[in-house]
Amino acid sequence: MEYGVVMRRRFGGRVQKLAIDAGMTCPNRDGKVGYGGCTFCLNEAFSPSYCREQISLTKQLERAVEFHLARGRRADYYIAYLQSGTNTYMDADRLSSIYDELISHPAISGLIVGTRPDCISSEILDLLEELSHDKYVAVEYGVESVYDATLQRVNRGHDFRCAIDAVSQTKARGVDVGAHFIVGLPGEGRDDIVAGVAKINALGLDFVKFHQLQIYRATAMEREYTENPDDFIFANGFALEDYIALVCDILRHLDPAIAVERLLSQAPRHLLSSSSLGGIRSDDFRGRVVAAMRALGAVQGDMMDKGYCG
Numbered sequence: 647m648e649y650g651v652v653m654r655r656r657f658g659g660r661v662q663k664l665a666i667d668a669g670m671t672c673p674n675r676d677g678k679v680g681y682g683g684c685t686f687c688l689n690e691a692f693s694p695s696y697c698r699e700q701i702s703l704t705k706q707l708e709r710a711v712e713f714h715l716a717r718g719r720r721a722d723y724y725i726a727y728l729q730s731g732t733n734t735y736m737d738a739d740r741l742s743s744i745y746d747e748l749i750s751h752p753a754i755s756g757l758i759v760g761t762r763p764d765c766i767s768s769e770i771l772d773l774l775e776e777l778s779h780d781k782y783v784a785v786e787y788g789v790e791s792v793y794d795a796t797l798q799r800v801n802r803g804h805d806f807r808c809a810i811d812a813v814s815q816t817k818a819r820g821v822d823v824g825a826h827f828i829v830g831l832p833g834e835g836r837d838d839i840v841a842g843v844a845k846i847n848a849l850g851l852d853f854v855k856f857h858q859l860q861i862y863r864a865t866a867m868e869r870e871y872t873e874n875p876d877d878f879i880f881a882n883g884f885a886l887e888d889y890i891a892l893v894c895d896i897l898r899h900l901d902p903a904i905a906v907e908r909l910l911s912q913a914p915r916h917l918l919s920s921s922s923l924g925g926i927r928s929d930d931f932r933g934r935v936v937a938a939m940r941a942l943g944a945v946q947g948d949m950m951d952k953g954y955c956g
């Protein structure tokens with residue numbers, strides 16, 4: 647099920663997310679959890695141009711609306727999306743004022759908070775639950791991998807158990823929960839990736855985002871890729887068709903109750919060290935996946951209970 651369709655049904659019109667930067671830092675950079683951050687991370691890659699923390703939140707919302715209108719993306723409803731950094735990494739009073747400023751804006755119909763699974767507390771969940779009584783609220787956790795060995799290797803600073811707990815505590819508050827996964831992290835082969843979908847299903851998510859690993863310039867991941875390219879599925883001639891086939895396999899094993907928001911990342915090319923499938927637009931990619939699924943006679947979840955045997 648496509649996330650856009652789910653949101654349109656829920657709201658009764660077209661919904662547009664507005665990425666907002668509240669200037670949050672990250673515990674995996676400032677030493678609370680770790681230093682240096684996740685080995686793949688280049689925060690700049692995730693922020694659209696209108697989204698700069700020096701501008702007030704209200705101004706960012708207004709610029710974001712103009713940004714999308716200028717590109718012909720009209721919407722009936724707008725949702726503020728705290729995307730960059732760890733958007734629960736602040737004391738609850740300051741978070742409350744940030745969330746309030748966004749969600750109380752008359753043009754805004756909801757709030758999505760992107761964060762790490764190890765950065766949630768009952769106090770913050772109280773706050774989100776309360777806000778959810780008036781408007782749509784969701785939390786999007788960066789989980790990235792279901793395998794602890796991978797999470798350790800990319801210096802993520804939390805394990806998969808932490809993600810299981812965060813998702814279940816958030817769901818218990820009646821708040822929607824999504825998660826983000828990177829396809830092709832080092833050490834994970836095709837079989838690992840598809841077999842891992844059963845663990846994603848067990849989380850009880852409302853929505854999910856997948857995207858291919860993109861390797862950014864001047865990151866620890868760039869060095870690792872240079873030294874050990876064979877540890878990456880996207881090395882050695884992995885082509886767009888291979889990724890489409892992999893995505894089809896992921897979708898076929900994915901619970902049909904989970905809305906799929908994204909399958910491809912489109913970072914600015916100048917930030918990329920190696921262009922893992924760069925150049926294709928998301929809507930073009932989506933069309934190719936739909937066509938490939940049709941050609942297989944497949945639908946989301948049709949292999950969910952069949953396990954994965956490669």
Ligand code: SF4
Pocket residue numbers: 672673674675682683684687688689730731732762788
């Ligand atoms: S990916 Fe997220 S958690 Fe990791 S270093 Fe970047 S901002 Fe921090």
